[in-house]
Amino acid sequence: MQKHLxxxxxxxxxxxxxxxxxxxxxxxxxxxxAKSATVVFSTGEIRYEQVALNEPIQFEFNEGTTVLQTGESxxxxxGFAIPSGHVPYSVTVTxxxxxxxxxxxxxxxxxxxxxxxxxxxxxxxxxDFVLRPSLSQQGLQTVLFVNNKRDESERFLLVTNRTxxxxxxxxxxxxxxxxVPVVVPVPGGIIMWMVPAGRxxxxxxxxxxxxxxxxxxxxxxxxxxxxx
Amino acid sequence: xxxxRTLRFVTLAALIVIxxxxxxxxxxxxxxxxxxxxxxIAMLEPAYSGEYVVANLGHPGMAxxxxxxLVAVADIKSKTNYFNELMKAQNFRIVDEFKDSxxxxxxxxxxxxxxxxxxxxxxxxxxxxxxxxxxxxxYLDLGFGAGYFSASATxxxxxxxxxGARLVRRGSNDIIYQDIVSYGYEMRAVEAVSIPxxxxxxxxxxxALIKEPDxxxxxxxxxxxxxxxxxxxxxxx
Numbered sequence: 001m002q003k004h005l006x007x008x009x010x011x012x013x014x015x016x017x018x019x020x021x022x023x024x025x026x027x028x029x030x031x032x033x034a035k036s037a038t039v040v041f042s043t044g045e046i047r048y049e050q051v052a053l054n055e056p057i058q059f060e061f062n063e064g065t066t067v068l069q070t071g072e073s074x075x076x077x078x079g080f081a082i083p084s085g086h087v088p089y090s091v092t093v094t095x096x097x098x099x100x101x102x103x104x105x106x107x108x109x110x111x112x113x114x115x116x117x118x119x120x121x122x123x124x125x126x127x128d129f130v131l132r133p134s135l136s137q138q139g140l141q142t143v144l145f146v147n148n149k150r151d152e153s154e155r156f157l158l159v160t161n162r163t164x165x166x167x168x169x170x171x172x173x174x175x176x177x178x179x180v181p182v183v184v185p186v187p188g189g190i191i192m193w194m195v196p197a198g199r200x201x202x203x204x205x206x207x208x209x210x211x212x213x214x215x216x217x218x219x220x221x222x223x224x225x226x227x228x
Numbered sequence: 229x230x231x232x233r234t235l236r237f238v239t240l241a242a243l244i245v246i247x248x249x250x251x252x253x254x255x256x257x258x259x260x261x262x263x264x265x266x267x268x269i270a271m272l273e274p275a276y277s278g279e280y281v282v283a284n285l286g287h288p289g290m291a292x293x294x295x296x297x298l299v300a301v302a303d304i305k306s307k308t309n310y311f312n313e314l315m316k317a318q319n320f321r322i323v324d325e326f327k328d329s330x331x332x333x334x335x336x337x338x339x340x341x342x343x344x345x346x347x348x349x350x351x352x353x354x355x356x357x358x359x360x361x362x363x364x365x366x367y368l369d370l371g372f373g374a375g376y377f378s379a380s381a382t383x384x385x386x387x388x389x390x391x392g393a394r395l396v397r398r399g400s401n402d403i404i405y406q407d408i409v410s411y412g413y414e415m416r417a418v419e420a421v422s423i424p425x426x427x428x429x430x431x432x433x434x435x436a437l438i439k440e441p442d443x444x445x446x447x448x449x450x451x452x453x454x455x456x457x458x459x460x461x462x463x464x465x
Contacts, residue, residue, distance in 0.1 A: 088262060127461065130421040133414060143257035173424040175379050175414040177286065196286030198379030200386055200413065203424035221259055223402040227355060 022099025097138030107212030389451030411451030
């Protein structure tokens with residue numbers, strides 16, 4: 001029994017040492033971006049996906065994603081057709097972190113609203129993105145509102161990856177709540193306790209990756225009332 | 229759920245409620261276009277326990293059942309009490325600095341702000357705003373907490389300043405903004421907006437924390453404008 005516990009503990013340690021670092025994510029991501037063959041040269045050539053309200057859309061920027069090339073510069077691009085109708089919507093865009101707590105990375109989204117001619121009418125400022133960790137991972141999130149004006153200036157949503165200078169990277173700080181087994185041999189067997197051994201990581205910049213997991217959610221703007 | 233997990237959950241839940249001043253994690257982003265008519269905001273006196281919580285959230289006592297859990301809670305309470313005596317001796321009232329800072333930040337983004345004292349039965353958002361001053365466009369209800377947390381007996385104590393904020397439109401009672409903004413110690417359960425604290429304000433252990441009350445104050449004080457600026461940015465027209 002003691003040998004099995006020890007082997008399990010060592011195995012967990014080895015596995016954690018093999019996790020992909022943020023640096024690896026960034027390098028692999030930009031390699032994928034450079035090699036990608038699905039290239040378009042204008043926002044009008046992108047395929048804009050129809051969406052359903054209140055259904056989260058999860059996707060990844062990876063080797064299968066369309067690349068938008070402008071001059072020498074390339075970025076992954078994903079487009080959505082904003083639901084028609086004349087009610088306001090909120091659009092929540094969340095990019096999920098990757099890498100390790102010591103070396104994290106994340107795809108920094110660039111979110112734009114386009115008109116019917118695929119021209120940019122609004123670009124979400126970088127300061128509108130906030131770090132919002134969930135129980136399982138770090139997330140960079142923004143919420144914008146599409147107010148569905150009758151002049152058709154809000155027809156499409158375009159999400160691309162953003163390149164950032166080091167000074168503009170978001171600082172992440174992970175708190176890892178975990179327990180470790182403490183085994184004490186006693187006459188006739190062992191006693192084992194799970195002792196809290198959590199750790200707060202110091203703040204580290206989240207490197208800008210070209211690839212990553214993203215979620216987009218369109219919801220009708222209907223504020224709750226107090227007491228409901 | 230085991231006894232140990234129950235105790236840990238109860239402690240954590242109590243701390244989150246006290247610190248955030250709101251019992252739910254409902255989020256509502258502010259729609260600037262739909263709320264252009266909001267010009268005057270009544271900022272309510274924040275729900276605040278009045279004390280700086282100092283807690284080891286991975287207390288070893290939690291590994292030893294009900295008795296161990298009770299020992300952990302007693303230890304946390306004792307550390308909190310002593311730390312609060314130190315802060316009282318320094319005449320440090322962080323909630324006053326928070327109110328002043330938030331008022332200024334909201335004015336900077338174009339709002340007229342009226343401060344409103346309210347009676348709260350519990351440290352949470354009000355259940356009704358109907359009896360409040362009607363000479364405003366919306367009520368900004370707030371929960372507030374500050375202190376120091378550590379993840380385990382061997383980990384640093386990290387400052388925390390946290391505010392739950394809810395903006396309610398007068399008359400319709402629509403919740404047009406609600407979020408939790410948290411500086412310092414990361415608590416993922418409430419999915420708050422998270423702003424890291426500088427390593428400079430982390431203390432190796434509780435003894436190091438109480439040895440330098442000035443630096444402990446600076447660690448919390450640093451978080452106030454970061455939290456208030458974020459709330460104001462969210463509400464910026």
